[in-house]
Amino acid sequence: MKSENILKGLKDRDQRGIARAISLVEENDPLADEILASLDDSFVDQAMVLGITGPPGAGKSTLTDRIISNYRSQGKRVGVIAIDPSSPISGGAILGDRIRMMGHALDQDVVVRSMATRGRLGGLCAAAGAAVRILAGSGCSVIVIETVGVGQSEMDIIRLADITALVLAPGLGDDIQAMKAGLLEVADLLVVNKADCSGADTLAMDMESIAREGENKEQDYAKVCKTVASEGKGIDNLLAAIKSIDASHRDSGERRARREKAYDLEVLDWALEMVKPSIIEKIKKSSHDRKGDPRLQASKLLDQG
Ligand SMILES: Nc1nc2c(ncn2[C@@H]2O[C@H](COP(=O)(O)OP(=O)(O)OP(=O)(O)O)[C@@H](O)[C@H]2O)c(=O)[nH]1
Ligand SMILES: [Mg+2]
Incomplete structure (x- = not known):
């Protein structure tokens, strides 16, 4: 083209x-x-970036699909960035996400983009940030970033979102315990999906009490919503919660503060991208004997200006 x-x-x-x-x-x-x-920056400023994160199989894509339908019925154009932790070669999860969102395949106002975390040259934050801009600039007023909440790059990427929902489901085992700590910090909303399955009520109660603990910390109270994504249940309530969080973040200046942090993160990612080739070149050219401390060698290399 x-x-x-x-x-x-x-x-x-x-x-x-x-x-x-x-x-x-x-x-x-x-x-x-x-x-x-x-791109029209005013679109970028106005769009809402919604992070959907949580362990594999919690129902993030199924939920995203329902969220898309709901926003579409409000006449909103929706963009989705699905971060795929699998290798770009296997393509398994990408295909899965695409299929789950196939209901919208013919809809010109739903734009789905998959991005692999592994095997990529550039920074994920930089790439996803640019994708957010492009989607917003092309008229998407809601942009969903779906990501499995493991690994640093995925934790970073969720900071691009204005609002983050952590999706959990009963029966996913100890993984949840392990990832909860880090993810809870970034979550504005806790979604207990698969509310039709046994163990959902217990999980929801656990989450309620964790959310109440959070009340005493600096962060806001994280609301708990129950959903059955596969049947479209609880979605209206979830979107109402998102709407009210968005409104309060806009009022309090939280939205602006998050955008500023996200902006800096993107700048850092791009800057690292931009210096990398010249450093690689310097390493190639330098005539060191590959002995001693590599860390020292690195700082010598950078000192060369
Ligand atoms: N019983 C039940 N099953 C659900 C529900 N939501 C999703 N599922 C099923 O759970 C499985 C995983 O759903 P996905 O939407 O692919 O989950 P995901 O979190 O996107 O998974 P990854 O992208 O692999 O991390 C699918 O078989 C869904 O049909 C629900 O509310 N109840
Ligand atoms: Mg998925």
């Missing part, structure tokens, strides 16, 4: 144009600057 066609496609909100634009920015293509400059 030629550059003017990509820019036109983006302007026309054409799915292929948007997909191509995201790929080019991800690849740090020379056209990236032009693409990003063509």
Whole structure:
């Protein structure tokens, strides 16, 4: 696709144009600057970025699918960035997410983008941040980032979201315990999905008490919502909770504070991307004997200016 066609496609909100634009920015293509400059920043400012995180199999994609339907019935255009922790070669999870969102495949106002965490050259935050901008700039007023909450890059990426929902489900075992601590800190909302399964009430009660503990900390009270994503139950209530959190974050300045932090994170990620090639070049050129402390060698390399 030629550059003017990509820019036109983006302007026309054409799915292929948007997909191509995201790929080019991800690849740090020379056209990236032009693409990003063509976007309407006011759309980016207004859009709501919703993070959906939680352990594998909790029902994040099924829930996202329902969330899309609900926002679509309100006439909103929706973007989805599905972060895929699997290898880009297997493609398993990507396919799974695509299939689960197939109900929206023909809808021009639902734009789904998968992004692999492994085997990528660039930083995930940089790429996802750019994708958020492109989706928002092409008219998506809600952008969902779905990510499994493990690993540092995935924890970082959730900081791009204005509001984060942690999705849990009964019967997922000890994994939840292990990941809960870190994820709870970033969650504005706790979703107990698979409320039709046994153990859901206990899990919800546990979450309620954890959320109440949170009340004493600096963070806000995290609300607990029960859902049966596979049957579309509890979604209205969940979206009402999201709406009220969004409104209070806008009032309190929390939304702005989060956006500022996210912005800095993206700048850092891009800056690291940009210095990496020159450092690799320096390592290649330097005539060191590969003895002694590599850390010292690194600082010598950087001191060379
Ligand atoms: N019983 C029941 N099953 C559900 C519910 N929601 C989702 N499921 C099923 O749970 C399985 C996992 O759902 P996904 O939406 O793929 O879960 P996920 O969190 O996106 O999984 P990963 O992307 O692999 O991390 C699927 O077989 C769904 O049909 C629910 O509310 N109740
Ligand atoms: Mg999924």
